Amino acid sequence: MAGYLRETDFVMVEEGFSTRDLLEELTLGASQATTEEVAAFFMADLxxxxxxxxxxxxxxxxxxxxxxxxxxxxxxxxxxxxxxxxxxxxxxxxxxxxxxxxxxxxxxxxxxxxxxxxxxxxxxxxxxxxxxxxxxxxxxxxxxxxxxxxxxxxxxxxxxxxxxxxxxxxxxxxxxxxxxxxxxxxxxxxxxxxxxxxxxxxxxxxxxxxxxxxxxxxxxxxxxxxxxxxxxxxxxxxxxxxxxxxxxxxxxxxxxxxxxxxxxxxxxxxxxxxxxxxxxxxSAFTLAVSIIAKKEVLLDQPGREEETGSAPKTIMYHLSEGVYGIFNSVLFDNTCPAPILQKKPSMDQPLYCSSLWGPAANGCDCVAEGLWLPQLHVGDWLVFENMGAYTVGMGSLLRGAQTCRITYAMSRVACYLKRPPSPLQGSSARAAAACRTGRGRRGHVQASVLWLGDHGHLVHGPRLHPGEHHVSGPRSPPENPSGAPEMPLGEVGKVASRGTLWPGLWCSLCHPSRSTCSVSAL
Structure with missing residues (x-):
């Protein structure tokens, strides 16, 4: 999205992309940041x-x-x-x-x-x-x-x-x-x-x-x-x-x-x-929030200390986002957000009755309670899935910033034409995809298809390349991409158009000086 998204906000992820892997990398980077403290961010799978x-x-x-x-x-x-x-x-x-x-x-x-x-x-x-x-x-x-x-x-x-x-x-x-x-x-x-x-x-x-x-x-x-x-x-x-x-x-x-x-x-x-x-x-947006404070509250239950060797307690974890911001669904939709721990706990760790609280100075800013979680620490990250609706732009002013940063991710992309895959050219070190191009008989070009994700999901409806030399169409993934049928250019032009997803995708048929296709920007 040249001129629209900063490069630092977009990641073209490698083949085998998983939300978990990318979140681990992003939370690690946020934890190690020295210029500014990042307590919450979104990851969006476009x-x-x-x-x-x-x-x-x-x-x-x-x-x-x-x-x-x-x-x-x-x-x-x-x-x-x-x-x-x-x-x-x-x-x-x-x-x-x-x-x-x-x-x-x-x-x-x-x-x-x-x-x-x-x-x-x-x-x-x-x-x-x-x-x-x-x-x-x-x-x-x-x-x-x-x-x-x-x-x-x-x-x-x-x-x-x-x-x-x-x-x-x-x-x-x-x-x-x-x-x-x-x-x-x-x-x-x-x-x-x-x-x-x-x-x-x-x-x-x-x-x-x-x-x-x-x-x-x-x-x-x-x-x-x-x-x-x-x-x-x-x-x-x-x-x-x-x-x-x-x-x-x-x-x-x-x-x-x-x-x-x-x-x-x-x-x-x-x-x-x-x-x-x-x-x-x-479902496209996942929220990562770090714990900014915690408080242990001892429970008054006579006899329990002798049984377990320690006084029973409940733990209150404080987050930078609450029900008056990103977690507004707790108030409006009566939901109970279920966190996923970024660090997987060991099986022998004890669980404690826990609750999550937002930054507002009142007792209503409770994100979730009655959760059984292992002992967590300030700086640990909690992950919440399915956070894309009525959340972006709702970041709490109480944490000192208006909106959470969003990191956009797109999984591998391939343009199937004729040649074996060649790596896409990209400025991101994480950019990796495959591209197949080739020359057919004069006046013909093999139909191209853009694929997305770990399972080769079709992502692109019918659309002529600006140079009218290749087209992407809604068809089932071919078992052998190199055997896709050729399509006369005159017939290609009859395919109904619904828009192009990657205007920066170039084909060597259109630009002979380029030996491979490249994505200059999403």
Whole structure:
């Protein structure tokens, strides 16, 4: 990500990459740092983000993905998703500025906040962001005055009473009020182009999506009766971002596909999109936090000292992050973060009832309690997985810094063409990948595929190289990459494009002076 991420923030890891290995290296470096004390940092596996996207494309082939910036606005995530061709769902002016700064066009931005500041509406109007959402008359009136060229999407209420985060308590117009809102929009010459709904995260019932799609069909019919040309259906988000969720993403996708076939079949002229946040980033981010202080509290249990030879105790460990910052999910989602010890304890070490505390000067800043841990020390590191959603940018000011540093990692990349692997050229000592290039018959080039991770996951959707000499496509990994079929250049150009992930990847076919491909930047 040349010019966007500092080189020190990005690591191209070696083949055989594991989160554990990289974290061990990073925590060791943080512990030995002499210029500044590092008490917490994130490690982000961008490859996991990319794999999630291709899972999405496979499971919901009719749906265009928009990323909810509010969930995690870290530069690496935004840049990778932009290169993959995603749109962006923004909740305010700052988020619109952020994605436009990295080159996202206004046509790929949705201002998807049903309750907006007037100044932010004017910003959207000035910078060409035309797709906005609304769910009430007052919001419609604000848009009429401040953004008359806006194209509006009506947000309807959903049945998400069982969701962990009930968005219907805050957003969405009831079906009874939709006709009135559509009539007002028609009277004020406001273009209503679609319907959206928001199902809160952690919804245990996939049928909530089917019901909301059915409700959206009714609103489409209302709009058609009133003369609105509606052609956008926004499925919202709420999709799980971790393995082991009560309802798997694939199950939700199956229900959605069936409902779409019933109410919005292919060829009906409706563009379908979804706004995903947690789905993309939750499992991609791992947080490492060091213990900055500890306190042992003796328990008043008569007789126990004689039995064990020492007084029973509980241990309180203090961290630089707490529930008013990165661990806010303890308050809002009622979670109990489970730490992983960076140093593996021996089997014979005794365990103590332990608790983890944040830096706030009150008794509510408890990250976790009732944990049975071995004796730990100041400077030891605790690791927390699945920390990518609503954490970045939430670093506690109480620790003296606003945000935790993020180290982005990408596992090995290979471009399969014809020749045996050659090492990629890179400035990082850890950079290692493989590249296969070669010359075919004149006017032909072998199809190229970018692979990612320890198991060769496909990471790149169809995309022509800028020189139109090779293409990456969504296909199964070939058993023998050198035997991949050749593709005439004329046919290559017909492959649908979804964005390029590594614009710095060069091919010797395009640049004969280069004997191997090289990645100049992610």
């Amino acid at each position: 490859g996991a983000v990319v794999r999630k996207h291709f899972c999405f494309l496979k499971c919901l082939p009719r749906v265009r993905s928009f990323y909810a910036v509010k969930c995690n606005s870290s530069p690496g995530v935004l840049k990778v998703l932009a290169e993959l061709g995603l749109g962006f769902s923004c909740a305010n002016k700052a988020e619109m500025e952020l994605v436009q700064h990295i080159g996202v066009p206004a046509s790929k931005i949705i201002y998807a906040n049903p309750c907006k500041q007037i100044a932010h509406i004017k910003y959207a109007a000035k910078h060409g962001v035309r797709l906005l959402s609304f769910d009430n008359e007052m919001e419609l009136a604000k848009v009429v005055k401040s953004h008359p060229r806006a194209r509006m999407v009506l947000c309807i209420a959903t049945e998400d009473s069982h969701s962990l985060s009930r968005l219907s308590l805050k957003f969405g117009a009831s079906l009874k009020s939709c006709r009135h809102l559509l009539e007002n929009a028609k009277r004020d010459h406001v273009e209503v182009v679609g319907v959206s709904f928001l199902i809160g995260s952690g919804c245990p019932d996939p049928q909530a999506y089917a019901q909301s799609i059915a409700d959206a069909r009714l609103v489409f019919e209302m709009g058609a009766e009133l003369g609105h040309r509606m052609h956008i259906l926004d499925l919202g988000g709420g999709f799980p971002g971790v393995e082991g969720a009560k309802v798997r993403f694939e199950e939700i996708a199956s229900v959605i596909n069936s409902a779409l076939d019933l109410y919005f079949p292919e060829g009906c002229g409706v563009d379908i999109l979804a706004k995903l946040g947690r789905y993309y980033v939750t």
